[in-house]
Amino acid sequence: MFDYMMTAEQIKLRDEAREFVKSIPRELILDMDAERVQFPREFLREAGKRNLLGIRIPKEYGGRGLRWVDDIIVAEEMGVASYSLACLWGVGGDIVAEAIVEFGEEELKGEIVIPLLKGEVCAAECLTEPRGGSDFFGSTTKARKVGGDWVITGQKRFIVGAEGADWFMVYAVTNPDAPEHERISCFMVPRTKGVETKYIYGLMGVRGGGAGRLILNEVKVPERFALNGINGGFDVFVRNMIPERLGTSAMTIGSVRPAIEIATRYTSRRKAFGQPIANFQAVGFKVADSVMLLDASRAMVYATARAVDSGTVHPGRVRRMISETKKFVTESAWTIANNCMQVMGGIGYTNIYPLERILRDIRLALIWVGTNEIMDLIIQHEWYKEYLRPETAQISRNVEMDAPNADKEEEKVFE
Numbered sequence: 001m002f003d004y005m006m007t008a009e010q011i012k013l014r015d016e017a018r019e020f021v022k023s024i025p026r027e028l029i030l031d032m033d034a035e036r037v038q039f040p041r042e043f044l045r046e047a048g049k050r051n052l053l054g055i056r057i058p059k060e061y062g063g064r065g066l067r068w069v070d071d072i073i074v075a076e077e078m079g080v081a082s083y084s085l086a087c088l089w090g091v092g093g094d095i096v097a098e099a100i101v102e103f104g105e106e107e108l109k110g111e112i113v114i115p116l117l118k119g120e121v122c123a124a125e126c127l128t129e130p131r132g133g134s135d136f137f138g139s140t141t142k143a144r145k146v147g148g149d150w151v152i153t154g155q156k157r158f159i160v161g162a163e164g165a166d167w168f169m170v171y172a173v174t175n176p177d178a179p180e181h182e183r184i185s186c187f188m189v190p191r192t193k194g195v196e197t198k199y200i201y202g203l204m205g206v207r208g209g210g211a212g213r214l215i216l217n218e219v220k221v222p223e224r225f226a227l228n229g230i231n232g233g234f235d236v237f238v239r240n241m242i243p244e245r246l247g248t249s250a251m252t253i254g255s256v257r258p259a260i261e262i263a264t265r266y267t268s269r270r271k272a273f274g275q276p277i278a279n280f281q282a283v284g285f286k287v288a289d290s291v292m293l294l295d296a297s298r299a300m301v302y303a304t305a306r307a308v309d310s311g312t313v314h315p316g317r318v319r320r321m322i323s324e325t326k327k328f329v330t331e332s333a334w335t336i337a338n339n340c341m342q343v344m345g346g347i348g349y350t351n352i353y354p355l356e357r358i359l360r361d362i363r364l365a366l367i368w369v370g371t372n373e374i375m376d377l378i379i380q381h382e383w384y385k386e387y388l389r390p391e392t393a394q395i396s397r398n399v400e401m402d403a404p405n406a407d408k409e410e411e412k413v414f415e
């Protein structure tokens with residue numbers, strides 16, 4: 001976040017996060033990228049010890065009890081460590097913990113959220129299936145009632161943290177004949193009989209975070225493990241769009257920030273034609289554009305965080321702002337990473353600098369937690385709905401009349 005906008009407490013929080021990030025051994029980052037480490041449990045344990053998991057979760061469940069404007073500060077710093085570490089940080093403490101606090105029974109909060117935020121147990125969010133991730137309602141994982149329990153069968157894929165998770169937040173169809181919004185439930189599933197994970201993907205980036213396949217074979221869970229009750233999964237899904245996409249945006253800023261720092265230092269020192277290459281506009285302007293995109297991204301993340309924190313902004317508008325933020329920030333990050341690699345010349349493409357890892361990592365941001373095409377769909381849908389509401393249309397001046405021939409109604413043909 002912008003330091004000039006932070007309170008003294010927020011600066012302290014940022015510095016705590018920075019201290020933690022500085023303490024992460026470089027070997028861990030290298031080992032994760034080389035997949036010598038498949039799941040960095042110790043990282044989450046240490047974050048938990050420092051009370052850096054669950055920034056927005058109430059203190060009674062082990063969080064910090066803060067707001068989104070605080071959460072994005074920590075999320076950005078976590079991104080600096082690596083995108084993979086930041087994602088694991090966000091999945092448990094931001095996404096799963098919030099869903100349980102918001103929609104779970106009291107008992108579950110003690111059973112899962114408290115140990116999760118201490119870093120003693122880990123959790124994964126399981127939405128995407130082999131048959132597709134964008135189409136939430138097309139879920140084929142099913143649960144059927146047997147006595148007082150529910151028995152789940154199906155598969156999920158690309159699940160961050162699957163390899164190390166103790167708890168899986170799983171969406172499954174519980175009422176196939178109901179309308180879409182009342183068809184799906186969201187269960188907390190422990191690693192128990194019938195749960196199998198497979199670490200099978202060779203990923204381009206964001207490695208070492210345990211992303212894998214989850215296989216559920218007749219897994220029995222009690223009804224109280226359903227968040228928001230049976231058939232109440234849609235509300236959990238909608239609510240989760242906020243931590244998934246706003247959190248991802250803030251982490252993405254942190255993950256790409258080091259690229260600009262590396263490129264700025266390098267281009268100030270590297271000489272060609274007798275002078276530092278930063279003096280060539282073709283180089284300096286690419287860095288300038290990158291800084292501009294990073295600042296604009298931060299401003300969007302901050303404005304959206306304020307909107308969510310206020311609790312007064314229409315949910316449709318919040319959905320639009322979140323989607324705009326996710327799309328803008330992730331596409332900007334991709335441009336920034338490429339700009340930074342370009343101005344470094346050949347050395348930027350090697351593993352002498354971590355730029356090539358940052359570029360590989362960042363590419364995922366445009367695909368996951370809802371692809372940017374899905375962001376377009378939401379932005380389009382919510383904008384038309386919001387703008388065409390009669391209350392919205394009446395707010396502005398009727399600018400259509402500010403044209404010389406505006407009164408020629410017969411020329412305004414629509415069909």
Ligand SMILES: Cc1cc2nc3c(=O)[nH]c(=O)nc-3n(C[C@H](O)[C@H](O)[C@H](O)COP(=O)(O)OP(=O)(O)OC[C@H]3O[C@@H](n4cnc5c(N)ncnc54)[C@H](O)[C@@H]3O)c2cc1C
Nearest residue numbers: 125126127128132133134158159160367368369370371373
């Ligand atoms: C490393 C990694 C980690 C991940 N972590 C998780 C995780 O922890 N939990 C989880 O649940 N998922 C996770 N995902 C899954 C990710 O969120 C999905 O891959 C993503 O949502 C897209 O789903 P899909 O791959 O099935 O693509 P599809 O849904 O098949 O989409 C393919 C293409 O079609 C486009 N498309 C689809 N529908 C439309 C439409 N209506 N309009 C326009 N375009 C459309 C998409 O934008 C995309 O370009 C992860 C993925 C990766 C690669």
